[in-house]
Amino acid sequence: MILVDDHCHLTHELLKNQLDAVLERARKAGVKAIICSGVNVPTNREVLELAKKYAPLVRCSLGIYPIDALDIAPDETGLSRQIEHFDVDKELEFIRANKEHIAGIGEAGLDYHWVKDEALKKKEKENFAKVIKTAEDIKKPLIVHTRDAEADCIDMLQSSSVKNVVLHCFTGRKHIVKKAIDLGYNFSIPAVIEKLQHFKMVAEMANINQLLSETDGPWLSPVPGQPNEPANVIYTVRNIAKIKGFTEEETANNIWLNYQRIFC
Numbered sequence: 001m002i003l004v005d006d007h008c009h010l011t012h013e014l015l016k017n018q019l020d021a022v023l024e025r026a027r028k029a030g031v032k033a034i035i036c037s038g039v040n041v042p043t044n045r046e047v048l049e050l051a052k053k054y055a056p057l058v059r060c061s062l063g064i065y066p067i068d069a070l071d072i073a074p075d076e077t078g079l080s081r082q083i084e085h086f087d088v089d090k091e092l093e094f095i096r097a098n099k100e101h102i103a104g105i106g107e108a109g110l111d112y113h114w115v116k117d118e119a120l121k122k123k124e125k126e127n128f129a130k131v132i133k134t135a136e137d138i139k140k141p142l143i144v145h146t147r148d149a150e151a152d153c154i155d156m157l158q159s160s161s162v163k164n165v166v167l168h169c170f171t172g173r174k175h176i177v178k179k180a181i182d183l184g185y186n187f188s189i190p191a192v193i194e195k196l197q198h199f200k201m202v203a204e205m206a207n208i209n210q211l212l213s214e215t216d217g218p219w220l221s222p223v224p225g226q227p228n229e230p231a232n233v234i235y236t237v238r239n240i241a242k243i244k245g246f247t248e249e250e251t252a253n254n255i256w257l258n259y260q261r262i263f264c
């Protein structure tokens with residue numbers, strides 16, 4: 001079996017202290033590629049280093065997390081915190097300068113879960129517009145995080161020329177899922193599909209050629225009491241196989257081809 005985890009956070013304190021074991025379990029499970037995502041200034045540098053050290057298994061994407069970019073990230077996330085003011089323009093320059101070393105841009109997007117203030121929502125949109133522009137300019141896939149802001153997020157993407165869109169853990173409502181499918185966007189389905197009906201619905205609605213597999217480790221674990229990790233992408237493959245009526249092998253191969261089309 002050939003597997004890919006296109007979105008996780010190996011620099012999180014729950015994973016980085018046992019990284020060799022985590023990567024060994026991934027290799028054993030058949031994982032051939034892992035994209036580790038940055039969210040802010042310090043983690044973007046960490047994931048670049050990690051990708052250099054563990055290439056070709058580990059790759060990275062550089063992100064501008066919507067909440068971090070507003071300087072309102074919560075204290076205890078387990079990731080390195082953005083302490084200084086987030087200079088979005090400067091960080092996008094850093095991303096451009098590193099385009100040869102990254103699989104994509106992200107995670108970035110819109111998040112209204114933590115932001116109710118209209119002025120801040122507007123600021124989020126301004127930041128996301130800049131990220132989209134960068135993805136257009138350097139022609140890299142965009143790994144999108146969105147929560148409680150799916151309609152605005154898809155509208156902004158639709159009015160851009162970015163085609164390689166990866167909606168990670170997309171929790172939008174059914175009609176928005178449908179719209180994203182029609183726009184040709186891709187859905188990165190998390191391993192927690194094992195337990196969450198919503199992702200089964202997304203996997204059922206989308207064409208197999210629009211599906212990718214991720215863990216979002218260490219979060220969203222399908223295994224109670226254990227941090228999530230790349231080896232768990234098998235849960236995504238198993239569930240999609242069941243839904244689509246393919247073998248696990250066929251499903252894994254199809255997702256691998258999708259991964260190559262989008263990220264290689």
Ligand SMILES: [Zn+2]
Nearest residue numbers: 007037107216
């Ligand atoms: Zn994530």
